[in-house]
Amino acid sequence: MFAPLRYAAFRHLAAGRLVNMLGNAIAPVALAFAVLDLTDSVRDLGLVVGARSLMNVLFVLFGGVLADRIPRRLVLVGSNVLGALTQAVVAALVLTGTATIPLLLVLGAANGVVSALAQPASAAATPQTVPPELIQPANAILRLGMNAGMIGGAALGGLLVAAAGPGWGLAVDALTFALAAAAFAGVRVASTRSASTGTSILADLREGWSEFTARTWVWVVVLGFMVLNAALAGGVNVLGPAVADETIGRGAWGVVLAAQTVGMVVGGLIALRIRVRRLLLLGVACMFAESLLLLGLALAPTVAVLVVAGVAVGVAVEQFAVAWETSIAQHIPAERLARVYSYDMLGSFVAIPLGQVAVGPVAGAIGTRETLLILAALVVASVVGMLASRDVRRLRTAAPAPAPAAVPAGQADGGPGDRPVTAPAEPAGRA
Incomplete structure (x- = not known):
């Protein structure tokens, strides 16, 4: 199960992503209280957070092009260094009492751009750090580490804000960016420089779009998650607290x-051991469980029901996440992988703000319970739609193979041997 950890590049990538997630969990807690201490305005907080999210969506496609044009290690290190600088400035402004909403808006937007540059590179680097037969356990280990970072970061963020103030929480977030940059410096993998690097960015985007749309199972799943994520964002994040x-x-x-979150950790451990050929089919089918929390909120909002539903959702999410990451890594050419990930991220997340904004007026018009039931039905319908695709049902992952008994010295120390080749592109299971 833990054979991927034998490879130095993967260890550095896993460490960097864990530390990133730790900081990402600290930052929202610290920033929220920093803004509320400054203006006591939820509207201002929404503007600051929204500016970061907007820049993230707008620049994620450029991040995919960048990660396919230049070495992904350079993108990861550079973006995290820039992230450390922007967050350090935010922390300094808050600690010195000189922060203003316009300054936080600009710095939040800058940090959103930095995040957009890093995300496709981080996802696309994974299959370069381990042999093809270890991609599934590698993704499961990454998810376990990220979930652990999210749990620890949320707790640490609360403690820092309570004990020392939001400025120090933001300072620790800046430090995590710097530590992640140091970890990513050890991700020594072969360059996947695109053959189209002499072309324009627009041409690269068109090539990535062609790769994204060439496999029906890719765009069908992304379209399904556009609906599913919007429903969950509105139902769980907005109506849930109400x-x-x-x-x-x-x-x-x-x-x-x-x-x-506990369910996600358990799900990661399960995903480490699952060995099925139609992994994507299993992962998508597990998404039916996403409707359980919405149904619980609508029909039986008790602690017992909602805790059980929450655990089930967490376990299911990890099965899909590992299945999706593994399928993408095994079937998309390495030199175009970051661009495909960028279209995936854009499509999956672009409707989330719409769901968050629209759910309030809808619930006010027809009732909260009825709205939650409609959202649960949308989740089920989106999963049914994904499973209706023959390509989704038939896609096969590479057969797992035992890890070697020992790793050659060059791979163990991050030297030239630590550059496994990604799996070749294959048809998406079409008959």
Whole structure:
């Protein structure tokens, strides 16, 4: 199960992503209280957070092009250095009492651009760090580490804000960017420089779009998750706290969210051991469980029901996440992988703000319970739509193979041998 950890490049990548997630969990807690301390305005907080999210969406496609044009290690190190600088400035402004909303908006937007540059490179680097037969356990290990970082970061963020203030929480977030940059410096993998690097960025984007649309299972799943993520963002993130306030209470809602994270950790451990050929089919089918939390909020908002639903959702999410990452890595050419990931990220997340904004007026018009039931039905319909694709049902992952008993010295120390070749591109299971 843990054979990927024998490879130095993978260890550095896993460490960098864990530290990144630790900082990503600290930052929202610290930033929220920093803005509230400054203006006591939820509107201002929404503007600051929204500016970062908007830049992230706008620049993620450029991040995919960049990661296919230049070495991904350079993109990862450079973006994290820039992230450390932007967050250090934010921390300094908050600690010195000189922060203003316009400054935080600009710096938040800059940090969103930096994040957009890093995300496709981080995802596309994984299959370069291990042999093809170890991609599935490698993705499971990465997810375990990231979930652990999310749990630890949220707790640490709360403690830092309570004990030392939000400025120090932001300073620690800046430090995590610097530590991640140091870790990513050890991700020594072969260059996948695109053959189209002499062309324009627009031409690269067109080539990535062609790769993205050439496999039906790719765009069908991304389209399904456009609907699914919008429904969950509105139902769980917006209506969930409102229902909790009227029923189980805020503290119990925190327990429900923690239960979901625990389920993700358990799901990661399960994903390490699963060996099926139609892994994507299994992962997509598991997404039916995403409707359980919405149904629980609508029909039986009790702690017991919602905790069980949260654990089930967490386990299911990890099965899909590992299945998707593994399928993409095994079937997309390495030199175009980051661009395909960027279209995946754009399509999957672009509708989330719409779901968050629209759900309030809809719930006000027809009722919260009815809205939650409609959102649960949308989740089920999106999963049915994905499973209706024969390509999704038939896609096969590479057969798992035992890891070698020993790793050659060059691979163990991150030298030239630590450059396994990614799996070749294959048809997407079309008959």
